[in-house]
Amino acid sequence: MTVLEQMGERAKKASRVLATAGGKKSEALTAIAKALRDEREKIKAANAEDIENGRKAGLRESLIDRLLLTDARIDGMAEGCEQVAALPDPIGETLSGRVLENGLEIRKVRVPMGVIGIIFEARPNVTADAAALCLKAGSAVILRGGKEAINSNKSIAEVMRRAVASAGLPEDSIQLVEDTSRQSSVEMMGLSEYLDVLIPRGGAGLIRAVVENSKVPVIETGVGNCHVYVDESGDPDMAANIIFNAKTSRPSVCNAIETVLVHKNAAEKALPLIKARLDEKSVEIHGCERTRAILGKCIIPATEDDWYTEYLDLKLAIRVVDSLEDAMEHIAKYSSGHSECIVTENYENARIFTSGVDSAAVYVNASTRFTDGGEFGLGAEIGISTQKLHARGPMGLNELTSMKFIINGNGQIR
Amino acid sequence: MTVLEQMGERAKKASRVLATAGGKKSEALTAIAKALRDEREKIKAANAEDIENGRKAGLRESLIDRLLLTDARIDGMAEGCEQVAALPDPIGETLSGRVLENGLEIRKVRVPMGVIGIIFEARPNVTADAAALCLKAGSAVILRGGKEAINSNKSIAEVMRRAVASAGLPEDSIQLVEDTSRQSSVEMMGLSEYLDVLIPRGGAGLIRAVVENSKVPVIETGVGNCHVYVDESGDPDMAANIIFNAKTSRPSVCNAIETVLVHKNAAEKALPLIKARLDEKSVEIHGCERTRAILGKCIIPATEDDWYTEYLDLKLAIRVVDSLEDAMEHIAKYSSGHSECIVTENYENARIFTSGVDSAAVYVNASTRFTDGGEFGLGAEIGISTQKLHARGPMGLNELTSMKFIINGNGQIR
Numbered sequence: 001m002t003v004l005e006q007m008g009e010r011a012k013k014a015s016r017v018l019a020t021a022g023g024k025k026s027e028a029l030t031a032i033a034k035a036l037r038d039e040r041e042k043i044k045a046a047n048a049e050d051i052e053n054g055r056k057a058g059l060r061e062s063l064i065d066r067l068l069l070t071d072a073r074i075d076g077m078a079e080g081c082e083q084v085a086a087l088p089d090p091i092g093e094t095l096s097g098r099v100l101e102n103g104l105e106i107r108k109v110r111v112p113m114g115v116i117g118i119i120f121e122a123r124p125n126v127t128a129d130a131a132a133l134c135l136k137a138g139s140a141v142i143l144r145g146g147k148e149a150i151n152s153n154k155s156i157a158e159v160m161r162r163a164v165a166s167a168g169l170p171e172d173s174i175q176l177v178e179d180t181s182r183q184s185s186v187e188m189m190g191l192s193e194y195l196d197v198l199i200p201r202g203g204a205g206l207i208r209a210v211v212e213n214s215k216v217p218v219i220e221t222g223v224g225n226c227h228v229y230v231d232e233s234g235d236p237d238m239a240a241n242i243i244f245n246a247k248t249s250r251p252s253v254c255n256a257i258e259t260v261l262v263h264k265n266a267a268e269k270a271l272p273l274i275k276a277r278l279d280e281k282s283v284e285i286h287g288c289e290r291t292r293a294i295l296g297k298c299i300i301p302a303t304e305d306d307w308y309t310e311y312l313d314l315k316l317a318i319r320v321v322d323s324l325e326d327a328m329e330h331i332a333k334y335s336s337g338h339s340e341c342i343v344t345e346n347y348e349n350a351r352i353f354t355s356g357v358d359s360a361a362v363y364v365n366a367s368t369r370f371t372d373g374g375e376f377g378l379g380a381e382i383g384i385s386t387q388k389l390h391a392r393g394p395m396g397l398n399e400l401t402s403m404k405f406i407i408n409g410n411g412q413i414r
Numbered sequence: 415m416t417v418l419e420q421m422g423e424r425a426k427k428a429s430r431v432l433a434t435a436g437g438k439k440s441e442a443l444t445a446i447a448k449a450l451r452d453e454r455e456k457i458k459a460a461n462a463e464d465i466e467n468g469r470k471a472g473l474r475e476s477l478i479d480r481l482l483l484t485d486a487r488i489d490g491m492a493e494g495c496e497q498v499a500a501l502p503d504p505i506g507e508t509l510s511g512r513v514l515e516n517g518l519e520i521r522k523v524r525v526p527m528g529v530i531g532i533i534f535e536a537r538p539n540v541t542a543d544a545a546a547l548c549l550k551a552g553s554a555v556i557l558r559g560g561k562e563a564i565n566s567n568k569s570i571a572e573v574m575r576r577a578v579a580s581a582g583l584p585e586d587s588i589q590l591v592e593d594t595s596r597q598s599s600v601e602m603m604g605l606s607e608y609l610d611v612l613i614p615r616g617g618a619g620l621i622r623a624v625v626e627n628s629k630v631p632v633i634e635t636g637v638g639n640c641h642v643y644v645d646e647s648g649d650p651d652m653a654a655n656i657i658f659n660a661k662t663s664r665p666s667v668c669n670a671i672e673t674v675l676v677h678k679n680a681a682e683k684a685l686p687l688i689k690a691r692l693d694e695k696s697v698e699i700h701g702c703e704r705t706r707a708i709l710g711k712c713i714i715p716a717t718e719d720d721w722y723t724e725y726l727d728l729k730l731a732i733r734v735v736d737s738l739e740d741a742m743e744h745i746a747k748y749s750s751g752h753s754e755c756i757v758t759e760n761y762e763n764a765r766i767f768t769s770g771v772d773s774a775a776v777y778v779n780a781s782t783r784f785t786d787g788g789e790f791g792l793g794a795e796i797g798i799s800t801q802k803l804h805a806r807g808p809m810g811l812n813e814l815t816s817m818k819f820i821i822n823g824n825g826q827i828r
Contacts, residue, residue, distance in 0.1 A: 016746065020769055092769075098791070104780055106790060113802055114772065192625070196802045211606070212629050217803040238825045245827035332430065354820045355434055358528065366518055366823030375828070376520060376819070377512070388527055388610045388816035389631040390804035402802035405790070406768045409780030411652045413659035414789070 004142075004187050007175050008194025011115040011140040014170035018138045019112050021169055022089065025136055028167035029085035033078040035163040036128065036156070040074045046155035047124065054148055066122045067149055077128035077156075080380065084132045087379045090397045091138045105408040110401050112138030114196040117188055118382075119144045119210060121202035124152035130201070131160055131174045133382050137400035140173050142195070144188055146202075147180035154178065189214035196402070201383055204310065219391055219399075221383035224254030224338035225310045226368045229327040229353070231344035232263040236270040238365060239343040243316075244277040245367045246341070252312045254384060255339050255371040259307060259317040261327045264290070267320045271295055274318075283314045290320035307334040324349050328356055335359055337386045339368035360386060360393035418556075418601050421589050422608025425529040425554040428584035432552045433526050435583055436503065439550055442581035443499035447492040449577040450542065450570070454488045460569035461538065468562055480536045481563055491542040491570075494794065498546040501793045504811045505552045519822040526552030527816050528610040531602055532796075533558045533624060535616035538566035544615070545574055545588045547796050551814035554587050556609070558602055560616075561594035568592065603628035610816070615797055618724065633805055633813075635797035638668030638752035639724045640782045643741040643767070645758035646677040650684040652779060653757040657730075658691040659781045660755070666726050668798060669753050669785040673721060673731040675741045678704070681734045685709055688732075697728045704734035721748040738763050742770055749773055751800045753782035774800060774807035 001009070018025065036043070047069040054064050090110055097107035116139045120126045127143055134141035145153040157176035165171040177184050189198065192215045199219050200210040211218055228246060230239040246257040262270055271294045278285065286302040287295060299318075306317040307330070321327045324342075331340055341363035342353040350364045361371040371394065373381025378396030385391040391399035415423070432439070450457070461483040468478050504524055511521035530553045534540045541557055548555035559567040571590035579585040591598050603612065606629045613633050614624040625632055642660060644653040660671040676684055685708045692699065700716040701709060713732075720731040721744070735741045738756075745754055755777035756767040764778045775785040785808065787795025792810030799805040805813035 016770070016772075019772070100789070100791065104784065111772070215626050217631065217801060219803075235825075241825065242827060249828060350822075354822075356430070358430075358433070358525070359818065361819040361821060363821045364823060366821055366826040367828050369828040370518060370821065370826070371819075375514070377514065387631060389633075392817055393819050403806055404773065405775040405785075405807050407775060407777045407780055407784065408764075408768075409778060411649075411655065412780040412784070413656060414663060414781050414783040 002187065003179070004177065004184065004191060005194070007142055007177070008115065008191050010172040011142055011175060012194055014172040015112065015114050015140040017170050018135070018140060018173055019091070021138065024167060024169055025089070025138065026085040028135060028164045028169050029081045029132055031163040031167045032128070032132065032160050033081040033085070035159045036074055036078040036081070039159050040071065043074060043152065043155045043159065044069060046151040049151040050149055059148065063122055063148070067124065067152070069124060069152055073125055077125050080129050081132045084136045084380055087136060087397060089136070090401050095403055102412050103409065104412055107406045108403055109406055110398070111404050113400060113402050115140045115142065115194055116400065117142045117144070117191065117195040117198040117216065119185055119188060119198065119200045119202070119206065121146045121206060122148050124149040124156060126201060127153045127156045127176070128160065130382060133380060133397060133400060135164070135173055137397050139400065142175050142177060142188070144177040144185060145180070150178070150180050186213065189216060192216045199383060219385050219395070220387040221385055221395075222254045223310060223336045223386055224256065224384070225259070225308065225334060225336040226255060226257045226339045227259050227261060227331050227335060228257050228341045228343060228368070229261040229331070230263060230266050230270050231324060231342055231346060231349050232265045233346040233349070234263070234266055234270070234343035235345060236266065236273050239270050240273040240277045242341065242343060242365070242367050243274050244280070246369050247278065247283060247316050248281045248314065249369055251314050255368050256312070257316070257368055258309060258311050259319065259334070261319050261321050261330055263324070263327070264320050264322055267291070267294055271318070278316065281314055283316050286315065286317045288319040291318045310336070324352060328353065331357055331359070338384065339363065339371040341366060341368050360384065416601065417593070418591065418598065418605060419608070421556055421591070422529065422605050424586040425556055425589060426608055428586040429526065429528050429554040431584050432549070432554060432587055433505070435552065438581060438583055439503070439552065440499040442549060442578045442583050443495045443546055445577040445581045446542070446546065446574050447495040447499070449573045450488055450492040450495070453573050454485065457488060457566065457569045457573065458483060460565040463565040464563055473562065477536055477562070481538065481566070483538060483566055487539055491539050494543050495546045498550045498794055501550060501811060503550070504815050509817060516826050517824065518826055521820045522817055523820055524812070524815050525818050527814055529554045529556065529608055530814065531556045531558070531605065531609040531612040531630065533599055533602060533612065533614045533616070533620065535560045535620060536562050538563040538570060540615060541567045541570045541590070542574065544796060547794060547811060547814060549578070549587055551811050553814065554589070556589050556591060556602070558591040558599060559594070564592070564594050600627065603630060606630045613797060633799050633809070634801040635799055635809070636668045637724060637750045637800055638670065638798070639673070639722065639748060639750040640669060640671045640753045641673050641675060641745050641749060642671050642755045642757060642782070643675040643745070644677060644680050644684050645738060645756055645760060645763050646679045647760040647763070648677070648680055648684070648757035649759060650680065650687050653684050654687040654691045656755065656757060656779070656781050657688050658694070660783050661692065661697060661730050662695045662728065663783055665728050669782050670726070671730070671782055672723060672725055673733065673748070675733050675735050675744055677738070677741070678734050678736055681705070681708055685732070692730065695728060697730050700729065700731045702733040705732045724750070738766060742767065745771055745773070752798065753777065753785040755780060755782050774798065
């Protein structure tokens with residue numbers, strides 16, 4: 001048995017205890033929060049090693065910042081655990097139920113997934129956030145983080161494991177893969193005997209690699225090539241306001257927009273207003289020829305590649321389209337299926353757009369930045385699913401669970 | 415572009431029409447039912463070719479029987495389409511909805527999956543049954559059947575496609591892969607750009623191959639290593655009756671049982687009763703040593719392999735266990751997670767078994783043969799999922815759909 005298979009076996013065993021652990025899960029989360037605060041110096045010391053190694057390895061300053069664990073960030077992890085502890089337990093919920101004509105009482109109830117694998121990249125706080133959600137959802141978790149954060153991750157996992165044990169639950173409810181070589185990640189994708197689901201959290205490259213190679217069922221998260229379409233009847237000021245917010249409030253996140261589509265009859269009036277707002281934050285615009293005809297040749301000509309690109313930066317592509325249908329055609333072709341918005345005052349166009357656009361979240365007259373577990377009222381989220389199987393959009397506790405049928409009879413045969 | 419990629423592109427285009435086709439889907443299904451009946455002679459002629467080829471190739475008689483399309487089976491396919499037509503349309507259902515504090519109206523609505531791929535084996539009626547369910551669920555379907563049934567499948571698909579077109583929907587809503595080489599099936603597993611989900615229907619080998627190799631999300635169906643556990647307090651007559659029904663009423667299906675576990679204190683009384691019933695149909699018993707000590711050395715000694723085997727035949731493994739916990743341990747280790755039953759009169763043991771056994775359907779005092787879409791009231795089923803992601807247990811129309819969020823605002827930004 002490989003190290004990972006052994007971890008899988010231990011996780012499976014722990015998951016059977018967690019499945020019926022009830023209120024003990026919240027006690028464990030409260031204990032974790034306390035332990036994270038109490039042992040912050042130890043965690044910060046481990047993190048300092050990662051930071052030092054990162055600097056030696058010449059990591060970009062933005063990556064160093066994502067690695068860094070400050071007091072505020074450790075408090076944030078602890079608070080996150082407390083918030084998850086306070087959420088209602090999803091396990092055991094009766095989703096539906098009835099009595100069949102033969103007297104069988106049948107109920108569909110929410111049960112844990114079992115063992116959840118998470119492969120993630122640089123940010124060490126994912127260790128605590130993801131483990132807390134999995135624990136509350138009644139599943140054991142095997143975490144495999146990036147090598148840059150290995151010392152921080154080990155320290156956090158150790159603190160959490162001890163706290164879980166102190167609350168009377170198996171410490172193997174939370175396990176961290178210490179081998180951060182590519183091999184361990186590949187092996188994890190083949191661990192279908194032990195893992196019920198694998199969730200990659202990170203950049204497009206990581207997600208693609210997992211989707212293409214995993215034998216374990218995957219939930220695809222995060223890639224967001226999002227659009228705002230300004231309809232002929234759209235209010236130009238509202239459009240500029242929504243576009244400014246959706247592009248610039250946090251350009252590095254998946255619910256930020258990357259391309260704006262403008263109806264040809266709205267372009268003349270709306271484009272200068274949009275540009276004026278974007279100029280406030282020096283957003284670099286890549287425009288189609290018709291956009292450049294209105295905004296000037298200073299606009300970078302957009303190429304086919306631009307329509308596919310998730311800039312995650314202060315850059316935006318703009319295209320003038322002939323009709324609502326053309327806008328929807330563009331979205332169907334280039335979108336990653338995350339979030340799209342139409343700005344319109346036309347009832348029928350709003351209806352056509354919301355029913356016809358096939359993305360996780362479809363907006364009328366609102367910023368795509370709202371696509372978020374917290375904003376949608378899910379309490380906490382493990383990521384935003386861009387696939388159609390199992391979960392779509394922000395994934396909260398319910399999306400980390402499965403269901404089963406329980407049937408009570410008194411001797412029925414078929 | 416390969417032939418399959420072209421089919422994928424056409425399916426995607428068709429799926430966008432189907433997504434908002436509403437009542438036209440049922441009209442198309444009614445037209446299909448009529449066409450299947452009207453063109454039965456053509457279908458039977460194509461089927462006769464398959465039967466002849468099958469005999470030449472020396473197919474087993476049981477396989478020939480599965481291939482055969484009689485008038486009754488064609489009527490069955492047509493009636494199946496009419497039944498699906500009569501089911502309520504799952505698409506557009508509001509699953510939840512609320513108004514957020516900022517005034518955003520958010521709704522979670524049921525939407526089609528998009529394009530569904532189905533890989534299946536010998537039975538040609540799957541072509542009609544599966545296509546009908548996918549169509550009603552608003553998705554285009556690409557079917558890839560076995561080579562033995564290719565002429566029948568082509569004929570059925572052609573009839574269906576013409577009927578769909580006559581109802582004003584795209585004929586590419588239903589497509590059949592005509593290449594039945596291994597290569598086409600492998601290529602289908604890589605078609606993630608076009609397929610939203612891939613469902614294998616067939617034997618354990620096919621399912622394993624698809625699960626291990628597909629880059630498209632898979633729903634695993636059908637393998638059923640199911641158990642009945644006779645608890646210390648279980649009524650021996652009820653146990654014998656349930657075991658007889660669950661083993662012998664249709665041994666070749668996935669909800670039939672393969673292993674019986676008996677509490678040591680119930681064994682002495684229950685085992686002879688169980689054997690007496692099984693003898694009526696000459697069921698071959700593979701027993702553990704304690705079983706053989708009670709039933710006699712004529713019982714075949716069970717090996718480790720027996721606990722893992724889905725016989726799909728008039729064979730049954732029997733093991734005497736020391737406790738409820740040991741029974742649950744056995745099930746956790748050997749079960750395929752399909753259906754399990756406890757026969758008991760003890761309230762607490764029923765509770766422990768139903769909450770602790772991690773299978774799609776967990777029964778108290780009833781035959782596992784009830785695990786079926788029709789029996790559960792889903793109207794029709796595409797298979798029985800034994801995985802935990804997306805769908806578990808019998809999959810009806812709802813399990814063939816996805817969801818999205820629609821958010822209506824009036825200028826909200828974050």
